[in-house]
Amino acid sequence: MNLSNLKNCNAEEVATVLEVEGRELLVEKFASLGLPHKMTEEYHYFDVEKLLDVEYKTLNYIPKTIELGDKIEIVDGVVTKAPKGMRVYSEPCEIIDMEHFDALYYLGHLLSPHIIRIEVDGDCHVEILHKYTQSDALINYRIVISNQANRHTTMYENFEAEDIRNTLVLYGYDMHIAQDSTLRMVRLQTMSDKKYSMVASHKVSIAKNANALLKNFDFGGGQALQVLKVELSERAHVDAGHLLYLNDDSKRGTASQIIHRGEHSTSKQEAKNILDGQARGIFDALIRVEHSAKFTKAEQNAKSILLHEKAYMASKPQLEIYIDELEASHGATTGQLDEKQLFYLQSRGISYVEARKILVIAFANTLIEQVKDTRHQERIKTAFEEVFYASNKG
Amino acid sequence: MSTVMKIENLQAKIGDKQILKGLNLELEAGKVHAIMGPNGAGKSTLSKTIVGHYDVEVLGGDITYKGKSIVDMDAEERALEGIFLSFQHPVEIPGVNNAYFLRTALNAKRKHEGKDELNAAEFLRLMKSHLEMLGMKSDMISRSLNEGFSGGEKKRNEILQMLILEPEVIILDEIDSGLDIDALRAVSEGINKMKDGKRTFLVITHYSRILDYIEPDYIHVLKDGKVIKTAGPELVAQLEENGYDAIEEE
Numbered sequence: 001m002n003l004s005n006l007k008n009c010n011a012e013e014v015a016t017v018l019e020v021e022g023r024e025l026l027v028e029k030f031a032s033l034g035l036p037h038k039m040t041e042e043y044h045y046f047d048v049e050k051l052l053d054v055e056y057k058t059l060n061y062i063p064k065t066i067e068l069g070d071k072i073e074i075v076d077g078v079v080t081k082a083p084k085g086m087r088v089y090s091e092p093c094e095i096i097d098m099e100h101f102d103a104l105y106y107l108g109h110l111l112s113p114h115i116i117r118i119e120v121d122g123d124c125h126v127e128i129l130h131k132y133t134q135s136d137a138l139i140n141y142r143i144v145i146s147n148q149a150n151r152h153t154t155m156y157e158n159f160e161a162e163d164i165r166n167t168l169v170l171y172g173y174d175m176h177i178a179q180d181s182t183l184r185m186v187r188l189q190t191m192s193d194k195k196y197s198m199v200a201s202h203k204v205s206i207a208k209n210a211n212a213l214l215k216n217f218d219f220g221g222g223q224a225l226q227v228l229k230v231e232l233s234e235r236a237h238v239d240a241g242h243l244l245y246l247n248d249d250s251k252r253g254t255a256s257q258i259i260h261r262g263e264h265s266t267s268k269q270e271a272k273n274i275l276d277g278q279a280r281g282i283f284d285a286l287i288r289v290e291h292s293a294k295f296t297k298a299e300q301n302a303k304s305i306l307l308h309e310k311a312y313m314a315s316k317p318q319l320e321i322y323i324d325e326l327e328a329s330h331g332a333t334t335g336q337l338d339e340k341q342l343f344y345l346q347s348r349g350i351s352y353v354e355a356r357k358i359l360v361i362a363f364a365n366t367l368i369e370q371v372k373d374t375r376h377q378e379r380i381k382t383a384f385e386e387v388f389y390a391s392n393k394g
Numbered sequence: 395m396s397t398v399m400k401i402e403n404l405q406a407k408i409g410d411k412q413i414l415k416g417l418n419l420e421l422e423a424g425k426v427h428a429i430m431g432p433n434g435a436g437k438s439t440l441s442k443t444i445v446g447h448y449d450v451e452v453l454g455g456d457i458t459y460k461g462k463s464i465v466d467m468d469a470e471e472r473a474l475e476g477i478f479l480s481f482q483h484p485v486e487i488p489g490v491n492n493a494y495f496l497r498t499a500l501n502a503k504r505k506h507e508g509k510d511e512l513n514a515a516e517f518l519r520l521m522k523s524h525l526e527m528l529g530m531k532s533d534m535i536s537r538s539l540n541e542g543f544s545g546g547e548k549k550r551n552e553i554l555q556m557l558i559l560e561p562e563v564i565i566l567d568e569i570d571s572g573l574d575i576d577a578l579r580a581v582s583e584g585i586n587k588m589k590d591g592k593r594t595f596l597v598i599t600h601y602s603r604i605l606d607y608i609e610p611d612y613i614h615v616l617k618d619g620k621v622i623k624t625a626g627p628e629l630v631a632q633l634e635e636n637g638y639d640a641i642e643e644e
Contacts, residue, residue: 338485343469344485344487345495345499346468346469346473347470347478348473349470349473350470358498362487362538
């Protein structure tokens, strides 16, 4: 399949190209947004046209018998394992956001007549492992996660690739976070293959008094974009952060919209980006406070360190505010390592190279240490140090 | 007299402004030298120049340490050779664990000296006694380097580093600024502990208060980028009484 065949198609043509029957609203929505191109805001800094204009091998998504495992394992978009008692189904998606800004969110749903539904019971920790084994393929799947009111769930998301060369992964979550509940999602991505692409397009709905913590630790190679839309109800809170470490010529980042709909809702979005080589980082983030969201608090901050003169960071924090009764702040800084800090370390006999490493790791740690579980915190620290040291030998 | 450091006709600038204008100074090994002078005399620039700060451009002259010129050495080389600056305003580094930093610095020095590196347990034992002496809480070593430390805590942390790294030439830049009496006493105690007749101190200060706690052997008055007078500790009282303006260039 070549997704560029969907370029400039009307709804009827989209349905024909994708061989979709029914699902008219979804088809119309996708057709109205059109296939993303370089002028599409959220894909402006991402070579989306190039990765869509490729002939990909398509896969058959045949649900398998789910074996018992210690984590949820999804291989090339199909669930193969799940822990005991975990309710994981493959079924048609019932709730789709019809106001999402991302065309690939709709394309993902259109390409996935069945979604992976994960229902989280009680207070628990869940690990999700995404495995990829196919080169030159279009791997497409969507996951719906819902939890119960008054419950607290932590999910750790990891990725592994046996072979992912020239593959495009389109996946994403629709998360429904119930009233008075907490959902923490900690995502660690370290797949280093330089020749794959991934677009993860998410929708997160946070009900009244609920909390979401969405932390993305992205140290991968290749090209990837996380597209995130979050909606906050009354007194809901989201803490969305990402730590990006890029090297070589990788292009990765986040394009997001956090929308305050309910009164007294709060959001915190913190991005830390470390770019080396000729990498290009993306942080295109909008916080919108609607008329209904009085007494909102919104905080957005992006800090980027460029370790090489050819590295480039596209930071675009934005606030769109329709009320007066709120507290909001945003800012972005891009620069090199702090000279004063470097000198302080050198003045104690630490070499320039080692001081530089210490400061980069320190910059990363301030976000990694927000992961409260020490085992996972250490795992992320180790993953970061491995990737960073591997590309800064000597 | 055995000279550990000799500064000859040193000229240096920061930005477009020349601050040191032919400064001469000899540091006698094992002695406490106090550098006093009015604001803008070049005291802090002198300390920065000795440790190889990136702000400073040396225009002329030389600094020899144990007979070897150091003006072309990197800051870390000077530190490894035994030159230590206690900063007037120690920088905060969020995310760098204080203990990790200290151990990394100590092990870099030990490696330079051809000694084995200390493991975490050995290092903690070494640090514990110093912490008690400086009146530092043990949690300060597990916190990020200087982050959220009070002025006094930062200065104590500088002295802790000095005690652990055991340098040979110790430059204390306004070590007393922002310290209350208790902190000043603790910091002075740490410094006096290092006075073993082998280490050399260069105490840079505006006021004589610190010299009540750290007894100097020599007072050097710095004015307009030059040392204009060198004398014994009796000069302190004269400066207190008549100020810097009364000092004539020798």
